[in-house]
Amino acid sequence: MMLDLLIRGGLVIDGTGNPGFYAAVGVENERIVVLRGDVTRMQAARVIDATDHVVCPGFIDMHAHSGLVILAEPRHEPKVHQGVTTELIGVDGCSYAPFHTHDDFLKFVQINSGLDGNPTLPGQWSTVEQYLDMFTNRVAVNVVYIIGNSPLRIAAMGWDDRPATPRDVENMKALLRTGMEEGAFGMSTGLDYPPGSYADTAELTALSETSARLGGIYHTHVRYSLGDKFLDPFREALDIGRGSAVPVHITHFYHRTTSPAGSSRMLDLVEGARAEGLDVTFDSYPYNLSSTRLTILLPQWTHDGGYERLKTVLSDPKMRDRLRKDMGPRASSWQDMWLTNFKKRENHRFEGRSIAQVADMLDRDPIDVVCDLLAAEDLEVSYVSAGGNLATLPKFVSHPLSMVGSDALLIGDYPSPRTYGTFPIILAEYVREERFMALPDAIRKMTSFPAQRLGIPDRGLLRDGFKADIVVFNPRTVKAPATRTQPKQFPIGIDYVVVNGQVVIDDAKHTGVLAGRALRRGRPST
Numbered sequence: 001m002m003l004d005l006l007i008r009g010g011l012v013i014d015g016t017g018n019p020g021f022y023a024a025v026g027v028e029n030e031r032i033v034v035l036r037g038d039v040t041r042m043q044a045a046r047v048i049d050a051t052d053h054v055v056c057p058g059f060i061d062m063h064a065h066s067g068l069v070i071l072a073e074p075r076h077e078p079k080v081h082q083g084v085t086t087e088l089i090g091v092d093g094c095s096y097a098p099f100h101t102h103d104d105f106l107k108f109v110q111i112n113s114g115l116d117g118n119p120t121l122p123g124q125w126s127t128v129e130q131y132l133d134m135f136t137n138r139v140a141v142n143v144v145y146i147i148g149n150s151p152l153r154i155a156a157m158g159w160d161d162r163p164a165t166p167r168d169v170e171n172m173k174a175l176l177r178t179g180m181e182e183g184a185f186g187m188s189t190g191l192d193y194p195p196g197s198y199a200d201t202a203e204l205t206a207l208s209e210t211s212a213r214l215g216g217i218y219h220t221h222v223r224y225s226l227g228d229k230f231l232d233p234f235r236e237a238l239d240i241g242r243g244s245a246v247p248v249h250i251t252h253f254y255h256r257t258t259s260p261a262g263s264s265r266m267l268d269l270v271e272g273a274r275a276e277g278l279d280v281t282f283d284s285y286p287y288n289l290s291s292t293r294l295t296i297l298l299p300q301w302t303h304d305g306g307y308e309r310l311k312t313v314l315s316d317p318k319m320r321d322r323l324r325k326d327m328g329p330r331a332s333s334w335q336d337m338w339l340t341n342f343k344k345r346e347n348h349r350f351e352g353r354s355i356a357q358v359a360d361m362l363d364r365d366p367i368d369v370v371c372d373l374l375a376a377e378d379l380e381v382s383y384v385s386a387g388g389n390l391a392t393l394p395k396f397v398s399h400p401l402s403m404v405g406s407d408a409l410l411i412g413d414y415p416s417p418r419t420y421g422t423f424p425i426i427l428a429e430y431v432r433e434e435r436f437m438a439l440p441d442a443i444r445k446m447t448s449f450p451a452q453r454l455g456i457p458d459r460g461l462l463r464d465g466f467k468a469d470i471v472v473f474n475p476r477t478v479k480a481p482a483t484r485t486q487p488k489q490f491p492i493g494i495d496y497v498v499v500n501g502q503v504v505i506d507d508a509k510h511t512g513v514l515a516g517r518a519l520r521r522g523r524p525s526t
Contacts, residue, residue, distance in 0.1 A: 003028050003044035004501060006035075007472060010050025014462040015057040015447035017440050025055050027468040030501035034464055046503070048496055050472050054439070057447040057460055058085025058469030058499065059423050062219075062283040063251050063405030065089075065116050066143070067096055068109065070410075072119030074514050076140040078410060081490045081510070082423040083471035085499045086142040086459060086519070088405075088450075091251060092190030092221045093197070095148035097131035098179055100155050107307040108154065112193070114293025114341060114382040117411040128179040132518035140504050141516040142469070144454055146188045146219055147179045149207060150196035159306030161198045169203060173210045183520030185454050186216025186246075191223035191233075192296055194303035201236055201243075208244035215455060215522065218246040230260050231269055238273045241280060249453065252290070252407050253282035255392040258332060263392035270401060281453055283405030284396040286425050288388035289484060291409050291416040294339070294381040297370055299326040314375040324367050331385040334359065334366045338484070339373070340412030341382045347373065352414040352485065355383075382409055384416045384484065397430055398437040403450045417487045421480030424491035428479045439475065456519060472496035 005027035012034070013020040026033035026044065035042065061079065064087035070076050079087065089095070094112045099105040102124060109118055122138075125131045128145065135143050149172075156171040157164060164172070176187060187207055191197045199207075208218045218240060222233035234250060241248035250270070255263035273280050295310070302313045302323075313319050331337050334356040342348050350358050350373070358373075359366045373381055396402055404426065408419035418425075423446060430436045451460025458466050471494065478493030490508075497505035502515040 001028065003033070003042065005046045005048070005498070005503070006039065006042055006044035007048045007050050007055055007470065008039055010053045010055040010472060012462055013054055013056045013440050013443050015444055015460050017444040019440055020054065025462055025470060027498065027501045030468050032462055032464060032466045032468050034462060048472065052474060052476070053472050053495065054475050055462070055470065055472050056443045057462055058471055058497065059083045059404070059446040060085070060450040060460060061087040061406050062249070062403045062450050063088060063091050063407045065091070065407070065409055067116055068121065069117045069119055070139050070143070071121055071134055073410070074139040075510055075512065077490070077510055078408065078420050079406070080140045080497055080499070080504055081494060082420070083473065083494050083497055084141055084423060085469035085471070085497065086144060086456070088144045088146060088219070088454065090146040090148055090184070091188050091219060093148040093150045093188050093193055094190055095146065095151055095188065097125060097128045097147070097151065098155060098175055099126050099151055102126070104154050108151065110379055111295070111307055111310065112293065113378070113380040114295055115409065118380060127182060128184050129182040132183050132520065136517040138514055139516040140514055141499055142519055143516065144456065144519050145184050146186050147176055147184045148188050148190070148196060149199055149204065150190070150193065152176060152207070153195050153199065159195050161194070161300065161304040163200065164203045169206050172207055176207055176210050177214065180211065180214045180216055180521060183518065183523065184216070185521045186211045186218060188219040190221040192221065192225070194300055195306070197223065197300060201239060205240050205243040208240050208246040212244050212246035216246070217249050217453065218244070219249045219251055221251055228260070231265060234266065234269055238269070238278060238280060241278050247279040247453070250280065250282040251405055252285060253402070254284055254396050255389045256387050257389045258387070259389070263389065263395055267395065267399065274401070281401050281403065283403040284393075285405060285407055285418050285422055286393065286397050286430060287416065287418045287422070288386060288390045288393060289384050289416045289418065290387050291382060291384040291407070293379070294370060294374055294383050295379055297327055297330055299323070310379070311375070314371050320368065320371065323371065324365070327367050327370070329355070329366070331387050336386040338384045338414060339381060340384065340414040341380055343377055343380060347377065351412070382412055384414065394430065394434070394436045397426065402445060403453065404446050414484070415487050417480070417482035417484055420482040420487060420489055421491060424478050424494060425480035427473065427475065432475060432478070455521065458524060468498055468501040470496070470498040
């Protein structure tokens with residue numbers, strides 16, 4: 001037979017967690033063929049010599065902020081250079097379908113622009129089906145979509161902070177059901193981000209029942225302000241799982257330097273829930289730097305009413321005294337929060353500088369700096385902060401229940417280094433240098449484990465008949481050079497990336513091929 005592609009001479013680590021074996025991996029009609037023995041006479045349109053390299057399944061990112069930017073920048077270089085071939089989008093309760101009115105869509109994009117950007121888009125959509133159609137063969141990687149509870153709330157009951165009535169809940173359940181029938185894989189929440197954060201536990205449990213019935217998951221950025229602000233936020237997530245029978249996935253699960261107690265108590269909570277029979281997993285990223293939109297500093301009441309209310313509060317001098325009482329740094333200090341994503345020329349001088357530095361430059365109070373910059377930049381500012389506990393981070397990244405989620409912002413001049421380095425730094429630091437885990441275990445976390453969690457039937461393994469998403473990397477040289485002050489550096493040692501049988505990264509260079517597609521729940525890949 002004549003193969004489309006033959007990758008020979010490499011160590012195949014197939015994604016199961018089993019040790020590697022030497023074989024060739026062929027691609028025929030976008031599908032994988034694993035070939036043992038002598039392949040010297042095998043014919044192929046393209047042969048890649050993988051001597052001294054590992055050949056493994058494409059990586060699956062369990063927390064991606066690519067839902068808009070990838071449509072405007074479809075080569076998706078920061079992620080595909082890392083070996084990412086599939087991403088979960090729609091995370092943090094902040095997703096972009098369904099929207100009944102384009103006006104609501106535009107307001108939501110603006111409110112969330114410090115997280116997901118505000119790029120020029122190639123078209124319009126309102127339903128999940130229409131949104132997913134925007135991706136197929138138009139972007140470099142595959143996307144899996146999960147519906148945020150914010151658009152559900154906006155569609156059913158607007159932007160206000162009020163409890164959902166039984167009718168509101170039924171309307172949201174109907175919207176979720178329709179979206180999942182159109183291909184979404186479940187529901188996400190970001191319980192720091194209004195208006196989705198206005199939902200109480202009962203509302204989220206009721207919606208999660210619908211996700212569970214259709215085979216979906218509950219993917220949650222927990223309500224960090226709840227109760228003891230340590231374990232109680234995660235207890236709420238577990239209670240939603242108990243009350244709805246939905247599989248719970250806790251995203252960006254890590255131990256903060258400001259936590260009142262140790263990381264073992266967090267992991268014990270999840271392990272205890274598993275022991276009682278709850279289906280719970282989590283993802284982690286391998287950096288102590290977090291990042292999100294700067295509006296997260298604003299108290300929940302400022303968002304009550306949506307975009308117009310938020311802009312009014314920011315521009316009202318009378319509100320500043322109240323904001324000074326209700327706001328503070330979301331890190332150990334204002335010095336540990338670095339700003340990025342400025343559009344106005346006069347504000348570019350603040351790129352990469354801390355809020356404390358900007359306050360000194362302007363001789364202003366940090367609260368005034370935050371509010372004035374958000375008002376001037378129409379809410380689009382984001383930031384990177386130091387907050388994760390480096391000493392305990394390996395316990396989360398290497399934990400058997402952990403997958404990999406980059407939580408990578410694709411905007412600004414100074415994104416977190418994890419935007420360019422999440423997957424290679426695990427291969428380089430956590431596996432090769434520090435030996436926190438074995439290479440087959442790390443690859444399983446990036447491939448078959450997330451595919452299993454999401455319910456993707458034909459990806460995540462190098463197995464005959466599976467879709468040909470493949471990474472070829474050098475385990476001795478793979479490295480992530482990105483840093484906080486020089487974050488936009490591609491990895492070293494990830495030489496070939498194949499998406500749906502087509503070579504997207506060729507000898508570490510992007511080919512321009514846009515072979516990605518939207519995967520749809522319950523349907524085989526086409």
